[in-house]
Amino acid sequence: MSLAASPIRYPDVASRALMTRRAWWLVVLNLLIPGSAQVLAGDRKLGRFGLGATLTLWTLAVVGLVVWMLWPAVIYTVISTTVTLWIAAAVLAFYAVLWLVLTLDTLRLVRLVKTTPTARAWVAAFAVVVMATVSGTAAYGAYLATAASGFLSSVFVAGPSEPPIDGKYNILLLGGDAGPDREGLRPDSIRVVSVDAETGRAVTIGLPRNMVDVPFDADSPLAAVYPEGYGSIDGCEVDVCQLNSIYTEVELKSPEMYPNAVAEGSEPGIEAMRDAAEGITGLPIQYYVLIDMAGFQQLIDALGGVTVNVPEDIPIHADETFTTVAEWIPAGEQHLDGYHALWYARSRHGTSDYDRMARQLQIQEAVLAQFNPANVLSKFQEIAAAGSQVVKTDVPQGMLGYFVDLASKTKELPIVDVPLVPDNGVDPEDPDYEYIRQLVQQAVFPPEPEEPAEG
Known part of the structure; x- marks a missing residue:
């Protein structure tokens, strides 16, 4: 392969102007299509792996967008389940590390010392900012997913779902x-x-x-104790026989009414x-x-x-x-x-x-x-x-x-x-x-x- 045929993989290192243009191409390609810089100028095996991961992520994003537009409840279910949140956290952590590796490797391929002195700081700063933004966002997403999983586990139970009654x-x-x-x-x-x-x-x-004489359905354990309503006959077990006292009475005086x-x-x-x-x-x-x-x-x-x-x-x-x-x-x-x-x-x-x-x-x-x-x-x-x-x-x-x-x-x-x-x-x-x-x-x-x- 001739030098002119592939200036990105086989550049004229003596030309600082060419090396500068090449550097910008590589760092921008690393941003837009992670893995492409390696395919064009470096380790093709690493590049193909990065491209495959990038295309997989794009596919998942497109599928997710379509599902969200047509069946939003599916997406809401995925992001509100601890197992899927942990999977999402693992995937995001993987991409955070992958983009970090690809960006550092891209900086190696750039050969900053061969670019013009005035461009070196700008190229390096751009690559570092991209790396911090992309990898940092993925890492923060992984953190949010694990935090959300912990929150859901601490608040919501893993019991069976109840169907609607009369719609x-x-x-x-x-x-x-x-x-x-x-x-x-x-x-x-x-x-x-x-x-x-x-x-x-x-x-x-x-x-x-402050509602009084609260009635209970026949299948409630409180119906046997208060058949005419809460506290309506002989009072109740706490100082005030009103609606919000029912919680206190049962919780403190008779929790055995609800053993399960x-x-x-x-x-x-x-x-x-x-x-x-x-x-x-x-x-x-x-x-x-x-x-x-x-x-x-x-x-x-x-x-x-x-x-x-x-x-x-x-x-x-x-x-x-x-x-x-x-x-x-x-x-x-x-x-x-x-x-x-x-x-x-x-x-x-x-x-x-x-x-x-x-x-x-x-x-x-x-x-x-x-x-x-x-x-x-x-x-x-x-x-x-x-x-x-x-x-x-x-x-x-x-x-x-x-x-x-x-x-x-x-x-x-x-x-x-x-x-x-x-x-x-x-x-x-x-x-x-x-x-x-x-x-x-x-x-x-x-x-x-x-x-x-x-x-």
């Missing part, structure tokens, strides 16, 4: 608040979310914590609250999510705070008696850090439980709105660390992809809110549970619009 997934959301003045945790925020399994249409049902709860990724108190929510709403509940409201502060800080429209000045208390005001959250649009967002959701001074329910829903919606890919990826380490302390759930890992896909549909639709409060015809201290179930049914299963008459 709906019903999830119990509990916001737990274990204050120093309390014996055990009591859920202060209780909400059932019913999501259509196909369209993603969501209905949220706010359950006041812990083994199934739950707690006796949570299962009691599930039975209570089913009795109130008439909806079967497949899954629960328990959020530690104190830990919720860390999650909001990890997200960079939340922006909410504060309808009126809200007090922050100086102590847990909720009587002395330390400062105020002023009315208007406010960007709140975790501390202020938590107090905004739980403040009691001069407000009712129903006001708190509305504020808690507002904070939850604001947090969900900020859970977008860019925000989560940029702050993943902090969010994962906070989330593993904040959330407890029995949603299985195998359902995460499906629910993420469903949530993307939910975001595009208005959420129907059904607060069980006096303004909606419900008196929590003298509730009409038949009326409550009618409200829920009308919201969850709205009547089909009538077809216009022809002619």
Whole structure:
């Protein structure tokens, strides 16, 4: 092969101008098609290996893009399973090392000493920046994949998936608040979310914590103890016989009612609250999510705070008696850090439980709105660390992809809110549970619009 036929493999080393042009060609080719520089100017075996790996990655990327466009739930499932995340981490680590090797080898092939003195620093800097960017991105991706795998393992169970019932997934959301003045945790925020399994249409049902005479279905172990409703005959085992006391009573006094709860990724108190929510709403509940409201502060800080429209000045208390005001959250649009967002959701001074329910829903919606890919990826380490302390759930890992896909549909639709409060015809201290179930049914299963008459 003549010199003129292959100036990249057999260059005229005496020509600094030619060697400089060759150097730029090699480092750019290494960026665009890793492995091609070795095929043209170096170890062809290494180059063919690099090209094969590059083409394989491109193929996977194209296939992934097509699948994401046509069947996004498949991609969501792949990236929300610990096994596939570990495989992804291994693949990304492999490419990080491969691109590092190929770039260093490309720098060797360039022969910087043969290029013009003014170009040497630029060629070397470009190659190093490319190496740091490409290999560093792959290495960081591997780290994120392993961190995500650890987060999923710590939060989500590996149990069987539940099918939708009547086309709906019903999830119990509990916001737990274990204050120093309390014996055990009591859920202060209780909400059932019913999501259509196909369209993603969501209905949220706010359950006041002070509801009394809570009924239980016949198959609940609490039905035998409280056949006329929770505490309605001879009181209960704790100081206040209201909805959020059910968790405390069962968890502390009679956990044996739910012997399989812990083994199934739950707690006796949570299962009691599930039975209570089913009795109130008439909806079967497949899954629960328990959020530690104190830990919720860390999650909001990890997200960079939340922006909410504060309808009126809200007090922050100086102590847990909720009587002395330390400062105020002023009315208007406010960007709140975790501390202020938590107090905004739980403040009691001069407000009712129903006001708190509305504020808690507002904070939850604001947090969900900020859970977008860019925000989560940029702050993943902090969010994962906070989330593993904040959330407890029995949603299985195998359902995460499906629910993420469903949530993307939910975001595009208005959420129907059904607060069980006096303004909606419900008196929590003298509730009409038949009326409550009618409200829920009308919201969850709205009547089909009538077809216009022809002619």
